[in-house]
Amino acid sequence: MARPSHMVVDLGALIHNYQWACQLAPKAQTMAVVKANAYGHGAVACANALEPYAPAFGVACIEEAIELRKAGISKPIVLLEGTFTPDEVTVAAEQGFWVMVEDPTQVHAILNAHLSKPLTVWIKVDTGMHRLGLSPQKLGGYYQQLLNSPNVSNNIVFATHFASADETNNSFTSVQLKVFMEATAPFNQPVSLANSPAIMAWPEAHGDWNRAGFMLYGNSPLDAHHPSSEGLKPVMQMCSAVTSLRHIDAGETVGYAQKWRADRPSTIATVAIGYGDGYPRNAESGTPVMVNGHRAGIAGRVSMDMICVDVTDLNDVKIGDPVCLWGKGLNINEVASHAATIGYELMTRVTQRLPIKYTQ
Ligand SMILES: Cc1ncc(COP(=O)(O)O)c(C=O)c1O
Known part of the structure; x- marks a missing residue:
C-alpha cells in the first residue's frame, strides 16, 4: 500500500542522450551538466551512470561538486559560476575542481590564494549576455595575470554562454560567436561555447569543450522542430x-x-x-x-x-x-x-x- 505517485528516471535514456550530444559534435569533448540535482533527476545517480562516458561534469556551486566527490565521482568537475568566496578556491584546488573565472573578484581570489597545487581555470568572457564574464576588452590583462600565477595550471580554457541559442532564427548567437572569436583568437587556447541548444542547432559554435545540460534529460530546448531533437529520449x-x-x-x-x-x-x-x-x-x-x-x-x-x-x-x-x-x-x-x-x-x-x- 502506498501513494501511487513517483518519478521514473531512465538511466539508459540518459546515456543514450549523452552519446547523441557527442555524435552531434564529434570533434568536441562533451561535459555533462548535472547542476541542480541533475535538473531534478538525482545528481549522484546520473553522474554515476555517465561517468564511464563523460570526461567532466558541470555544476553550479562547490556544494554540488563536493556531493559528487563524496559519492565517488573522480572525473573533473567544473564550477560553472566559479567560486563565491575566497576559501572555496582552496577547496577547489584540493579537490581537483575546475574553476570558471568570470569576474575580477574571482581573479584576485585565485591570485592571492595559498594553494598546495595549481588550479585548472576556465575564463568566462561576457560576449553579450551580460550576466557573467570578463569584458572582452580587459581579457588579455586578466589572462596574462592568471597565466603567470603559480596558482594556475597552464591549460586555460576560454568560455562563454549564449543568451538566445534556443531561438533558431535569432542572429544574436552569431554576434556573440564573433565577439568571442575576436577576443580569444590572440591567445590560441581551447574554447567552450555550446550549451544544449548550441550543440543541437549551431554547429559553428561547437568548440573544444561543449556543455550539455537539458538535452541529456531527453528534451529539446529549441523553439522549433529540428532534426537534432529526433535522437533524444525523455529520461x-x-x-x-x-x-x-x-x-x-x-x-x-x-x-x-x-x-x-x-x-x-x-x-x-x-x-x-x-x-x-x-x-x-x-x-x-x-x-x-x-x-x-x-x-x-x-x-x-x-x-x-x-x-x-x-x-x-x-x-x-x-x-x-x-x-x-x-x-x-x-x-x-x-x-x-x-x-x-x-x-x-x-x-x-x-x-x-x-x-x-x-x-x-
Ligand atoms: C555556463 C553554463 N553552461 C552550460 C549550461 C547547460 O545549459 P543547457 O541546459 O541549456 O544545456 C548552463 C545552464 O544553465 C550554464 O549555465
Missing part, C-alpha cells in the same frame, strides 16, 4: 494513478475556487499528484495528462496533493489506472507551455516527496 517520467472517480451533472464545478464548470454530464478522475510534488500549480484547465495512455485534460485548479481530470471522453477509466503527467508520450515542454514556464523549470521543481525509481 524523466512523472507517474501517478487515478485514486477517485465521480460523475457530475452539467453545471457543477470542480476544485478550489470552482474554476472549472461542466458543460455536459462529466466523469472526473482525481489523481494523486499536486504542487506539493512539483506539478505546477498554474497549469491551466485543459493541460494534457495521459490516463491509461490516452490524453485527457485537467479540470480546475491544481491542489497541493491532487489534480482533477476530465475523463468524460475516455472509456472505462477505473481507480488505479496509471496516469502520466509528463515523460514518454507526453512532452514536458508541452505541459510547461500550459503553465507559462519551460521544461527546465518543471524538471528542477519536482519535490523530494516524489520517490525516484531508476531504470536502466
